[in-house]
Each structure stands twice: as structure tokens, then as C-alpha cells.
Amino acid sequence: MPEPAITIQDIGKRYVIGRASHPSTFRDALVGKFRGMRSALGRLSGRDPGAADGSTEDFWALSNVSFDVQKGEVVGLIGRNGAGKSTLLKILSRITEPTTGRIKVRGRVASLLEVGTGFHPELTGRENLFLNGAILGMSRAEIRRKFDEIVAFAEVEKFLDTQVKFYSSGMYVRLAFAIAAHLEPEILIVDEVLAVGDINFQRKCLGKMRNVSTQEGRTVLFVSHNMAAVNQLCGRAVWLEHGRVRGDGLTREVCANYLSSGAVDQGEMNWPEGVAERGVDDFKFLSIRATDLQGRASAAFGVAEDFIIELRFRVLQPLALARIGFLVTTTDGTVIFDAYDSDEPDAWGKREVGAHLLRCRVPGALMQPGNYLVYANADVPNLRGLFRAEAGITLTLDGAHADYGTGPVRREGLILPKLQWTHEMP
Amino acid sequence: MKPSAPFAADLAPDEIIIESGRADAHYWRDLWRYHELLWFLALRDIKVRYKQAVLGAGWAVIQPAMTTVLLTFVFGKLAKMPAGNAPYPMLVLAGLLPWQLFSNAFNGAGSSLISNAQLISKVYFPRMVAPLSALAVALLDMAIVLALAAPVALAYGVVPTWRLFLLPLFIVGCLVVALGAGLWITALTVKYRDFRFITPFLLQIGLFVTPVGYRIDNIPSWRGLLALNPLTGVVDGFRWCLLAGDTVLVPLELVASGGIGALLLWSGIWYFRKTERRFADVI
Numbered sequence: 001m002p003e004p005a006i007t008i009q010d011i012g013k014r015y016v017i018g019r020a021s022h023p024s025t026f027r028d029a030l031v032g033k034f035r036g037m038r039s040a041l042g043r044l045s046g047r048d049p050g051a052a053d054g055s056t057e058d059f060w061a062l063s064n065v066s067f068d069v070q071k072g073e074v075v076g077l078i079g080r081n082g083a084g085k086s087t088l089l090k091i092l093s094r095i096t097e098p099t100t101g102r103i104k105v106r107g108r109v110a111s112l113l114e115v116g117t118g119f120h121p122e123l124t125g126r127e128n129l130f131l132n133g134a135i136l137g138m139s140r141a142e143i144r145r146k147f148d149e150i151v152a153f154a155e156v157e158k159f160l161d162t163q164v165k166f167y168s169s170g171m172y173v174r175l176a177f178a179i180a181a182h183l184e185p186e187i188l189i190v191d192e193v194l195a196v197g198d199i200n201f202q203r204k205c206l207g208k209m210r211n212v213s214t215q216e217g218r219t220v221l222f223v224s225h226n227m228a229a230v231n232q233l234c235g236r237a238v239w240l241e242h243g244r245v246r247g248d249g250l251t252r253e254v255c256a257n258y259l260s261s262g263a264v265d266q267g268e269m270n271w272p273e274g275v276a277e278r279g280v281d282d283f284k285f286l287s288i289r290a291t292d293l294q295g296r297a298s299a300a301f302g303v304a305e306d307f308i309i310e311l312r313f314r315v316l317q318p319l320a321l322a323r324i325g326f327l328v329t330t331t332d333g334t335v336i337f338d339a340y341d342s343d344e345p346d347a348w349g350k351r352e353v354g355a356h357l358l359r360c361r362v363p364g365a366l367m368q369p370g371n372y373l374v375y376a377n378a379d380v381p382n383l384r385g386l387f388r389a390e391a392g393i394t395l396t397l398d399g400a401h402a403d404y405g406t407g408p409v410r411r412e413g414l415i416l417p418k419l420q421w422t423h424e425m426p
Numbered sequence: 427m428k429p430s431a432p433f434a435a436d437l438a439p440d441e442i443i444i445e446s447g448r449a450d451a452h453y454w455r456d457l458w459r460y461h462e463l464l465w466f467l468a469l470r471d472i473k474v475r476y477k478q479a480v481l482g483a484g485w486a487v488i489q490p491a492m493t494t495v496l497l498t499f500v501f502g503k504l505a506k507m508p509a510g511n512a513p514y515p516m517l518v519l520a521g522l523l524p525w526q527l528f529s530n531a532f533n534g535a536g537s538s539l540i541s542n543a544q545l546i547s548k549v550y551f552p553r554m555v556a557p558l559s560a561l562a563v564a565l566l567d568m569a570i571v572l573a574l575a576a577p578v579a580l581a582y583g584v585v586p587t588w589r590l591f592l593l594p595l596f597i598v599g600c601l602v603v604a605l606g607a608g609l610w611i612t613a614l615t616v617k618y619r620d621f622r623f624i625t626p627f628l629l630q631i632g633l634f635v636t637p638v639g640y641r642i643d644n645i646p647s648w649r650g651l652l653a654l655n656p657l658t659g660v661v662d663g664f665r666w667c668l669l670a671g672d673t674v675l676v677p678l679e680l681v682a683s684g685g686i687g688a689l690l691l692w693s694g695i696w697y698f699r700k701t702e703r704r705f706a707d708v709i
Contacts, residue, residue, distance in 0.1 A: 015707070094444060094550040096706040103444040117548045122474045134466040135549055186440075 003106060004068035005187055005219040006092070010101035013062040013087050013243075061087040062243040065101070071186075074220040076234035076251055078258055084243040085223045089113060089191050092221065107186030107219065110137055114191070116176030121165035125156055125175055128164050132179050146182045153208075154178035169279035170384055181208045187219045224390070231255060231332035255331055259371055259394055267299030269376075269393050274314055277385045282317035285387040286355070288326065288376040290395055293361075300396040304404065304418065305364040307395075311376060312357050313387075319351040322386060324358060324378040329392070331371045336414060338377065365418035368411070369399025453699070457552045467542075467559035471534070472566060486567045487574055490526055494518045497639035507640045512669040513582045519575055520668045521638040521661045524600045527568040528657060529629050531601070534560030535608030536625045539616050543709045553702040557612045561605055565597075579668070589667045596663035599687060603656045606690030609698040616705050637661050643674070656690060659683025 062084045069075050077085045090096045092103065093111035118135040119128050129150060133143040143150075151157055154174040156167075164172060210233060224230050230237060230251060237254040239247035247254045267290050274284025291297050291308045301307045309326055325340030341358050373392030379385045404418050476485070494515055501507045502514035510517070535557035539546060542556050579586075611628075615621040633639075636657045642649055652658050659680045665673040 090706065091444060094442070095547065097446055097703045098444065099446055101445075105442045105444065106440065108440050109442070111550065113548045118542075118545050120470055120474060122477045123470060127470070127473065131466045131470055134463040135545060135551070137460075137551075140462050 002071060005071045005073070005106050006069040006221070007104040008068070008088075008092075008101070009066050009103070011062055011065040011088070011091060011098045011103060012060060012100035013084075013091060013096070014099040015059045015061055017057050017059050060243055062091075062098075062240075063100075065240070065243070065245055067238055067245060067248055069219055069221060071107075071219055072217045073236060074222065074234045076230035076237040077221060077223040077240065078230055078237055078255065079240035079246075083240040085240055086113070086191060087243075088240070089189055089221070089223060092189055105187065108137075109187045109189065110183040110185035111189035112136070112180045112183075112191065113189075115173060115180060119164055119172070119176060122163060124163055125160045125167070129175065129179060132176065136180060136183055137185075138183065142184075150178045150182050153181065153204075168384060169277050172278070177205055181205060184216075185218065187221070189221045191223045229333060252332060256371070259331055267297055267393055267395070269389070269391065276387045280384070280386050282315065282319055283322070283378065283386045284314045284316065285376055285378060285389075286312040286314060288312075288374065288389070288393055290374065290393060299394060300398055301364070303364065303367065303369045303397040303399045303416070307362055307364070309360045309362060309374060310357065311360075312355065313378065314355050315351045315353050318353060320380075321383075322351060322378060322380045324356075324386075325360070325376075327375045327377055327392075328367075328395075329373050329375065330414075331373060334414065336367060336372070340377075365404065366415060367397055368414065368416045369397050371396050447703075453552070457554055460551050460555050463551055464555045464559045464562065467555065468562035468566070471559065471563050486570045490519070490522050490571050493526075494522055497522070501639040505640075507644050510641065510673070512584065512665075516579060516582050516584050516669060517641065517665065518639055519579075520665045521636075523568060523572060523575075523668075524596065524657065524660045524664045525633065525636055525638045526571065527564050527597070527600050528604045528607075528660075529632070530564035530567055531561045531604035532608050532611060533625060533629065534563055535604070536611040536615050536621065539612055539705060539709065540619075540622070546709050547706050553705055554609070554698065557605070557608050557698075560608065561601060564604070565601070568597075584669055586668070593664070593667040596660050596667060599663065599684065600657070600660045602691050603660065603683075603687040606687060606692070606694040609694030610690075613698045613701045616709055617701065632657070641665075641673075653679045653682050654686065656683040656687035659687075 065084070065088060077088065079085050087096075089111065090113070091098050092105070093109065093113065095111075095113075116132065118132055120131065123131065129147070130140065130143055134140070151160060154171075154177070156171050156175050159167065159171060164175075167175070220233070222230065222233055234251045236249065237247070237251040237258075238245060239254050239258050247257050268287070269289070270287040271285060274286055276283050276285060287310075289297050289310050290299060290301075291310055292301065293306060293308065295308070298307075311324060311326065313324060323340035323342035325338060325342075327338040328336045330336065339360060339362075341360070372395045374395055375392040376387065376389040378387045497518045498515045501518070512520075538556040538560045539553065545551070546553065546556075611621055611625060615625075632655075635652060635655055637652065638661060642652055642658060642662065645652075653676075660683060662673060662675060662679065666675050
């Protein structure tokens, strides 16, 4: 077996939290020194025990993380927020140092922890393209060679010499991603960047990334909350929890374990401050949850039961022609359907300023039993995205007590609708 | 600048070991690989700085022009310091060129990591690229002033001699001092934001302890002490090269300036490399 592209051995990363950790001002540093001296004196004279370790606390963002990534392998890194995924990527990208352990990387690495890092609003698209390319490690010759391809991919030909500050958020993201997608490293490290842009462009990016790995034989390490994307892209997944590896293996299995572990936000996701796409200032998405018909929050329903998807959002300026809704996907990312409130004729028009609550009744006896993800989604069709959830709430449709379709033979197909049958013997 | 080959070509056995406290084996080679980024960052800073200013690049000239007038007035007219055989404004201007180069580079370097904090926490590149690009910006500013000052100098009857060819030597000397001091201030500013407030003070003091507005041979009693300022040698060097006048270079002072400048650079690099691995954690 050839040597792995990445060998990770016993990686640990400690952050010191608390006041004396990283003195952010000179005064703190001086005060800290003084305190240290005083407590040393105190210890000498037998007074003031324990003052030395006063206000600091160690926090291990990662501990004993070990795994190999083979050449050409596409590995998804999953786990809830704060599990250490981003820290691991930062260490791999050499942005920060591990506290313990060592990593051996064989091949040119490009890491993409954010789309459009270093974009400057005052510069034109062309200028930013060169700057961002250089930041990501491309040489000028390389950028020039791929210039046309990048511009065509991003669909911004007409606005190349416009300052980026006048770009729509969609154009901005498209240009930024196009540059990143044209990197040609042997090892590509990607963090959450697919959560941006409209759905068509996302598909294009996923496709481009799949090409990168399958046709060009590159190694990809991919972090996402989006189980669908992980499932589509990665053959193998590593599941991190509390800074340790909790699962490692076939994506399908690891994802299933992860989703059923309760580690994921079930049934409900809240953004108390509101969220929206970059540059959107008239719309804030607040929450999505699933409830039964009595309004009780739940994440599991009988497969034949109707249930409600509840969406809350706030409109800050009168908003026309928007649609707010959700996507339902299987855990391996296949979209079952999407639904929008624009199906109701009176929602289509101007939305007033204020808080809104939408309830959508999803009929039972429609889908297969199993786990599903529901992603909030809002946009002004063909114009701009308002909000696109990176992570979905998990729903389990339980087939055990249904009165149809649950015989000994599993039924085929993506959906399992209960249909009307009549029978005659003419 | 020649376009270089794609990175992959010059790095066949491309292996990296990531480990705590590991001194990067390819530190300088890595820095060289990113020289294009250095250039792009400098270009960005220059473009952005003047994009929204009505007078644009004019500011690169107005600032030193005003300072020249001010210093000529204070030292030449009020304090009536002798100028030797060169016109006083020219004396000041020749001193101001290296001083501005130093202070722009120092200032720019000091804030370079903070203003690129976004980059530092999201992308790897040799951190020294940031202060170095500030140096490039300062150098470009000086080139503009130098070019525009040439006709003024001719009008004052200052004609360049063969000594002009030695100017690059002193420019390099100035850059050594600026980089050394800049690396210190950069690393310190990341760790202690206080240094953002300390920097202007340091520069204000520096303007007076460097013989910019006066000639060092006019204050013999302080001369030994001032010679410890590595910029003293640089300023004298600039005057010696640019003004055909009676500036006398004292070898001992030059050696002192050079030695202290080199020490500053060496210690600056040492401290910067010692702290840079933690920049992303504290920035």
C-alpha cells in the first residue's frame, strides 16, 4: 500500500481559557507577572495557597486524534459545533500549531476554510481574482492560465472591472468559489464552504469537487454540517465528538450512527438573533421545527401521521416575491421534495415588516420510513438567496405501527405513498 | 517580476511535518514561494489607500512636502540652525526621505497583521509576508517622492554626483532598520494591542532623535548618543549621496548604525519567528 497522503498521530490542541491566558493588553501582562510574583511570595511565606492557578483553565479542543487519509480518498469530517472539526482543519492547514502529536502531509495542500478570504470590497473583480488566487497559493502564471475558465465558471464576465462592493452576494460568492474550485492541489481541505450560494451554483460546485476527486485523483478532506453533501461527496467519514474520534468508516454507516446518536439537533433549530445570507439586510430567519398536529415539538412521527413544519422569520423591510419553505432530503442527500409558501396565492406579494410564522402540514402516508433531514430555505427566485440552512433538523418516520406498506418486504422507491385502490370483479 | 513556475514543479518531494514547536525547516524557501503574495498585498494596499481619497496618490507627496516646510521653518528659521552649503529645505528633504521610508514601513508593519487578521486566521502563508509587504509599500512611496523631488532639487541648484549611485546602499540600510523594528512592533502588536497606541509616540520621538530637521554636526555634545540611533547613519548617508554638500561621513558612526541595525533585524526575526506560530490563536 502506498504511503497515506495524510498521517495524523495523537493530535491534541489545548486552549487556555480564562483571564490570565493570553494577556491582550500590556497591562494584563504586567498585572499577570505581578500576580505571579505575589502568589510565589505567598507560597514562600505559606499564605494564600492556590492563588497561582487562579483564573485559568485548560480546554482540549482535540485530544488523541489519529487517522490516516489515503491518496485519492475523499473523507468527510462530521460532528456537531465545537467538536473540533475546524480546529483540526486549522492545524492541517498550518494556521495554528498542535499542542501534542504530529502530522505528516505528503503533497501540496490548499485549504479553503472560508470562501473569499481576503477579498477587498474596494478592488475590482479582476483584482480580487488575482489577490485571492495568490492568497490561496496559486502563482500568477497559474491564475492567468485559468483566468477565463474561472470567470466563465463564476458567470461574472460583465462585472470583472466593477468593484466587488457593488456585487450582489450571489456574484461575490460565485467568484470566490470559482477561484477556489480551480485550485489544483494534491490535497484539498474544505470547510463548510458549500453552504453558500444558490442551489444551482451549489450543484455546480459539488460537481466540480467530485471531478476533482474522482477524475483527477486528489485527496479531499471535507467538513460540513450538511449530511447530504458529505454523503454525496465522501466515501469515508470521520466523526469527531468532544475533540475525539468517535466513528470512522463508510460514510453511510458513520452518518447513520451520528444521526441516531442524538448528537444532532433533533426536530428544532433556532437562531435567536436571526440569520440570513451575506448581504441580506431585509430578512432574518429565526427557527425551524417539526411538531405534531397538536403543536407539540417532536422529531419522530409515525409514517402514516401528518406533521407540521413550523418556520419563523422576521421581515425588516417590505419584501416582495420571496418564497420561504424547506427541503426534505434523505440522510444520503437525495432531495425528496421541497415546498414553499408561495404555493399559497396570498403569500405571494409584499410581505409586511415584522415577525412571521408559517406552518406547513405535511401529509403522512407519503414517504418511506427512515431518517430525513429538513433544511430551511428562503429566496427570491432567480434573484437572490435570503437564507439557506447549512444543517437540517432530523426527522424519523417510524414504520412500525403504520397500517400500510410495512409488510415483510421493503417497498422500493424514494417515496411510499398510500394510494387509493378500488377493486372490482366485472 | 517574472512569473514563476507553478509551485508543484519546484517542490517534488513535498512533505510537511506538522508538530508542536517545530522550527520550520523550509522557512526561507517558503517565504520565497510566497513572494507573489507579498507583491499582491502591497499592490492591494496601495490601490485601496488612494481609491477613495480625492487627491489620490497626491498624498504621498503632500505629506513630505508639508513636513519639509514645517521642519525648515522650525529648525532653519526659528532655531536658525546652519545648513552648510545646501539650501535648508533640501537638507530637510534629504533627511526626510529615509525617515518617511522608515516611519511608513514601521507603521505599516505594525498594523499589517491586525489589518490582515482575517487572513491570518483563515489561510496559511509565511506570516512575515505581511510586514514585508508594508515595507514594499513604503519603498514605493519613497520612490514617488524621490522622483518628484528631483526637479525641485535641480531648481535649488543641487546637482547629483557619482555619490548618487551609492544611495541604494543606504536605502537597504534603512530597510534593515525598518524591518527589524517593524518585526518587533508587529509581533508585539498582535500580542498586546497597546502597541498600536505606542507606535505613534515612538515615531514622534524618533523624528526628533533622528537628525531629520537638523545636521548632527551642529550638536556635537549629543553626537555620540545620537549615533546609537541606527537611522542617524542612514540619514547622513542619504545627505551625503543626494546633496553634493559638505556632509561628512564618520566611519565609526556608520559602523555603529550598521551594527545596531543588524542587531535589530536579527533580534526582530528571532522574536517574530518565536511568536508567529501562535498568531492565529491570539489575533
